[in-house]
Amino acid sequence: MDIDSLRHSCSHVMAQAVKELWPEVKLAIGPSIEDGFYYDFDRQEAFSDDDLRAIEKRMQEIIAKDEPFLQEEIDKQKALDLFGKLKEDYKVELIQALAGKISIYKTGSAFLDLCRGPHLKSTGQIKAFKLLSVAGAYWHGIETNPMLQRIYGTCFNSKKELDEYLKNLEEAKLRDHRKLGPALEFFDIYHEQAGAGLVFYHPKGALLRTIIEDYERKEHLKRGYQIVITPHIMQAELWKTSGHYDYYKENMYTFNIDEREFVLKPMNCPGHILIYKSKTRSYKDLPIRFFELGTVYRHEKAGVLHGLLRVRGFTQDDAHIFCTDYQLGQEIHNVIEFVIDTMKDFGFNRESLAVELSTRPQKFIGSEQDWQEATLQLEKALKEKGLAYEICEGEGAFYGPKIDIKLKDALKRKWQCATIQCDFALPKRFNLAYIDAEGKERQPIMLHRVLLGSLERFIGALIEHYKAELPLWLSPCQVLLIPLKETVVPYAEKIKKTLEENNLRSDIDRRNETLDKKIRSAELNKIPYCLILGEREETQSTVSVRKKGSGNQGTVTLDKFITELTKQVQEHR
RNA sequence: GCUGGAGUAGCUCAGUUGGCAGAGCACGUCCUUGGUAAGGACGGGGUCACGAGUUCAAUUCUCGUCUCCAGCUCCA
DSSP states (O other), X not given: OOHHHHHHHHHHHHHHHHHHHOTTOXXXXXXXXXXXXXXXXXXXXXXXXXXXXXXXXXXXXXXXXXOBXXXXXXXXXXXXXXXXHTTOHHHHHHHHTOOSSEEEEEETTOOEEEOOOOOOSBGGGOOEEEEEEEEEXXXXXXXXXXXXXXXEEEEEXXXXXHHHHHHHHHHHHTTOHHHHHHHTTSEEOOXXXXXXXOOEEOHHHHHHHHHHHHHHHHHHHHTTOEEOOOOSEEEHHHHHHHSXXXXXXXXXXXXXXXXXXXXXXXXXXXXXXXXXXXXXXBGGGOSEEEEEEEEEEOOOOGGGXXXXXXXXXXXXXXXXXXXXXXXXXXXXXXXXXXXXXXXHHTTOOGGGEEEEEEOOOSSOOSXXXXXXXXXXXXXXXXXXXXXXXXXXXXXXXXXXXXXXXXXXOTTOOEEEXXXXXXXXXXHHHTTOOEEOTTSOEEOOEEEEEEEEEEHHHHHHHHHHHHTTOOOGGGOSOOEEEEESSGGGHHHHHHHHHHHHHTTOOEEEOOSSOOHHHHHHHHHHTTOSXXXXXXXXXXXXXXXXXXXXXXXXXXXXXXXXHHHHXXXXXXXXX
């Protein structure tokens, strides 16, 4: 049975149940969505958990009655009269926007709704459903419209699938980086004391971030980028030139020093532009690629903050590429390749990426020809790399089209990480130029791009992706040394030093605890390897290896262990 | 920012129909010196998110603020 019409039908049954219980409630819309369905209602009083249970009960009754879904085509005027009489204001508004015949449907008990379908034959075909939550949602998704109440539910072809889905939901909660991160001492956020959306990296998380940063610097240098570093605060004038002061002010932290207004940078572009402008550039210098691990601050609305995935202070792996229009295609191609290679190194394959191409919006700057060309180049690069993508018509920035690459969190919510944006605005605003082969001044095209997006968001996604069981090369502690008793601690220290010399990270568990307990805590802390060290190992100059998740691996020489681990670190990236 | 729900020890949670605040884990000290996922004893730790109000008395009731959670809007 088609899952979409099943869920869609289920949302109608829910609406019917709500109307039967509270006839005064007005109906808005109720589509099927990825994992279920929802319906938006206008009701004075909030739906409580008890209300949800009552609705579920009524739905069961409707399903038990096995009422047929009857669909009918009627004239627009008749539809307006029909729904007008029922005081279904939202339906009337929807009908007014429609042309031609209007499709309505009813069920046996005369419940009436506006809908194109498709539906099941009858309500009895619904076998397994559950209402999950209720939340506010704006009518038509527009912030200034009244807020309706949205009830979310899910529906499957069998009880078994439903149970499985609910179980997965529970398991997904165990991957939540907001739980795992602080529990494993990667990071924390001191909401009350320091402020919401501001991240504190504890030693393990800071080490992880350092590993990622080192990787990025190395890769960028390899691919022809130049590393730059720019200040965190810059004068307001600069942001007026860039346009941020007018278009982005509500998101910027501003303050005065000696009667001069400053801005805590929300973006890195103006800084990179100043460096570009510091001297006359020749076409021979292009493309110029400036890379910065740039920390920015944005005043995000309180309700949108979300662990590491949406914060107020974050560090972007940001670069700006200044190039000629001839170079644009190649540069885009290279960036996409860079993104794919990087994501792969971190363990995200193409299937875990959602790619979107956003085109020209209603309001835009630059010539239509520029837009067309840039959009073409973006699309061409995607096709060359064989990437599946979705086109988001009119979703581009006002200054240029863009490609966004998103990762999913444990609950399948998508978070934008990589983005490649063409920009026709800033080069103009800042009068950027290079001297072409004829000695004439020309304007370069500017490309904004991030690979991981923000390190905060990416680390959040990494934790959820791996359930905090990071691959060896990213694990802050790769090997835990467990001396069986105090007399072998010097042996453990010696081994730690040798591991260090071989670029392997280790810690010694010196606690006065039993071996079992130390192993248990190593497993819980997701440490890839343990070396158990007793008198036996010391006299034989060996180590007893334990691998996370697979137990005792036997005894080997330290050399052999180091060779094996080093090989693994190389292979996994 | 909006709608709804929530905030008790570092963590997971009991509890008080308004009357001295509880457990397990974690942490500390001591005993134990172990062989592959929790050894034992004792102990420290709380403005019950914050601020007002009602009351003889507020962690509990009321209001406000902050923050978190789900969703909406917005976004890396």
